[in-house]
Amino acid sequence: MRRAGAGHPPRAGPRPGASVRPIPPLASIRTESAEALKAPLNRRAPLVFDTRELGRRPGALTRVSRTVPAPAGLGIEVIGVPEGAPVEIELRLESVVDGVLVTGTARAPLEGECVRCLEPVHDEGVAEFQELYSYPDSDGRGRQAAADEEEGEEAGFLEGDLFDLEPVLRDAVVLALPLQPVCREDCPGLCPDCGARLADDPEHHHDDAVDIRWAALRDYSRTLGSGERPREE
Numbered sequence: 001m002r003r004a005g006a007g008h009p010p011r012a013g014p015r016p017g018a019s020v021r022p023i024p025p026l027a028s029i030r031t032e033s034a035e036a037l038k039a040p041l042n043r044r045a046p047l048v049f050d051t052r053e054l055g056r057r058p059g060a061l062t063r064v065s066r067t068v069p070a071p072a073g074l075g076i077e078v079i080g081v082p083e084g085a086p087v088e089i090e091l092r093l094e095s096v097v098d099g100v101l102v103t104g105t106a107r108a109p110l111e112g113e114c115v116r117c118l119e120p121v122h123d124e125g126v127a128e129f130q131e132l133y134s135y136p137d138s139d140g141r142g143r144q145a146a147a148d149e150e151e152g153e154e155a156g157f158l159e160g161d162l163f164d165l166e167p168v169l170r171d172a173v174v175l176a177l178p179l180q181p182v183c184r185e186d187c188p189g190l191c192p193d194c195g196a197r198l199a200d201d202p203e204h205h206h207d208d209a210v211d212i213r214w215a216a217l218r219d220y221s222r223t224l225g226s227g228e229r230p231r232e233e
């Protein structure tokens, strides 16, 4: 009968290959690696906001307005905020027991393409959002617990007095965008025959194309009518 570890001299303590270091609790390992991956917030970044003024006093309230250049990729394939376009952000920051509740609106120009006629669409988008940025526990466990709950979705946490609005802004803007932008509600789209924009030419007809297609049949029926056999091609 073979035993695990057969061939090795008997020894006390951990099995061969096992680490002799004490194993830290799983949660603390994962917290460390999660923090290592995440760069600290830069307080000068356009979408990083400071809550120091609230002083962690529940009930304290402040308002912030800021116009920031749109980050890249703010939108969906057919419509979005051009990179660098001004995004007007208005925030209400309210200190609550667990953190800071951020309620706000973002207003930004939109550029896209009409899904029916492919003409450029210029519009303005307004997105509303609300997010609780929690105070992390002193040992960071709050951060990990919330990350587990959300299964990969990033929960909002304060880093010191700072929070990063960008993920919240992205989600809110994308949700507020029309999935099927149109240049106007009744855009008739493009002519299926020639691709002309029907809004520019509502009386659009294709008599010529129709004639060409029917002409072959007309010739054919003429041939039949005259008693000749149709030409074979």
Ligand SMILES: [Zn+2]
Pocket: 114, 115, 116, 117, 118, 119, 182, 183, 184, 187, 188, 189
């Ligand atoms: Zn259109």
Ligand SMILES: [Zn+2]
Pocket: 191, 192, 193, 194, 195, 196, 204, 205, 206
């Ligand atoms: Zn046409």
